[in-house]
Amino acid sequence: MSITEKLDGVAVTTKANVYFDGKCVSHSVRFADGTGKSVGVILPAALTFNTGAPEVMEGVAGSCRVRLKGEAEWKTYGAGESFDVPGNSSFDIEVSGEPYHYICHFG
Amino acid sequence: MSITEKLDGVAVTTKANVYFDGKCVSHSVRFADGTGKSVGVILPAALTFNTGAPEVMEGVAGSCRVRLKGEAEWKTYGAGESFDVPGNSSFDIEVSGEPYHYICHFG
Numbered sequence: 001m002s003i004t005e006k007l008d009g010v011a012v013t014t015k016a017n018v019y020f021d022g023k024c025v026s027h028s029v030r031f032a033d034g035t036g037k038s039v040g041v042i043l044p045a046a047l048t049f050n051t052g053a054p055e056v057m058e059g060v061a062g063s064c065r066v067r068l069k070g071e072a073e074w075k076t077y078g079a080g081e082s083f084d085v086p087g088n089s090s091f092d093i094e095v096s097g098e099p100y101h102y103i104c105h106f107g
Numbered sequence: 108m109s110i111t112e113k114l115d116g117v118a119v120t121t122k123a124n125v126y127f128d129g130k131c132v133s134h135s136v137r138f139a140d141g142t143g144k145s146v147g148v149i150l151p152a153a154l155t156f157n158t159g160a161p162e163v164m165e166g167v168a169g170s171c172r173v174r175l176k177g178e179a180e181w182k183t184y185g186a187g188e189s190f191d192v193p194g195n196s197s198f199d200i201e202v203s204g205e206p207y208h209y210i211c212h213f214g
Contacts (some may be wrong), residue, residue: 002210004121011115012136014167016148022206025132027146029119037133060121075145099129101122 003060003080004103007037020047026104038103038104053106054087062100067092110167111188111210114144129155133211140190145211153201161194171184172201 010029017026017038024047034047042064059067063078069090077083079101085091093100117136124145133147135181149171164173170185176197177194184190186208192198200207 006118006120008118010117010119011113012111012117012119012146014111014136014146014210016132016146016206018148018150018206022148022150023173024134025123025129025148027119027134038121039121039123041125041129041132043125043129099123099125103121 004058005060007031007039007041007103019049020045022045024049036106040102040104042093042095042100043103044095044097044099046092048092049085050090051085051087055085056082056105057085058082058103058105060101060103062095062098064100065094111165112167114146114210115139126156127152130154131156143213147209147211149200149202149207149209151202151204151206153199155197155199156192157197158192158194162192163189163212164192165189165208165210165212166207169202169205171207174199 007029010031013028023045024037024042028038029035059077059079059080059081063074065074066083067074114136117138120135129153131149133145135145137143166184166186166188168186172181172183174181
């Protein structure tokens with residue numbers, strides 16, 4: 001359960017992605033091989049995200065509760081833990097107390 | 108008045124800096140030469156920031172009104188425009204409507 005503190009050798013898009021009136025803010029990064037990720041934070045809130053491409057959400061600080069589309073169970077993920085989200089799907093996420101910081105891996 | 112859309116060849120810190128309950132969120136980046144900057148966004152709000160080191164704030168999207176410490180006048184800055192803030196000082200910043208996206212250069 002190691003925590004990824006930095007992403008090296010990337011280009012970062014200076015304009016942020018602002019979702020849900022700022023409850024989620026991320027910056028997009030791109031590696032030399034063309035791979036894209038984003039680094040973001042979710043403030044205390046209950047949100048539903050839709051996915052296009054499949055995603056892996058990797059926590060780097062804080063924690064969240066997550067329920068994938070079609071599942072009944074909520075699971076809790078913290079720093080150093082990841083969860084997979086299928087493409088063309090959605091998930092509910094709840095953050096309370098401290099913000100949840102993450103890396104979103106696409107594809 | 109060109110807009111800096113990307114910062115290339117950087118390491119980005121994955122955990123965001125969250126200020127004022129999330130009204131301002133930034134991610135820190137570091138260049139190979141050790142220079143540090145941050146890319147951030149300010150949501151609609153009226154905030155006062157304190158500076159340690161001198162800063163240059165470079166707008167990349169949206170706009171803001173700014174009043175430096177000790178000045179009476181508010182000035183408006185948009186995308187592609189920058190303003191200098193002295194070290195060990197402060198400034199008032201107001202954002203309304205759309206978020207203000209910036210690069211903060213440390214001096």
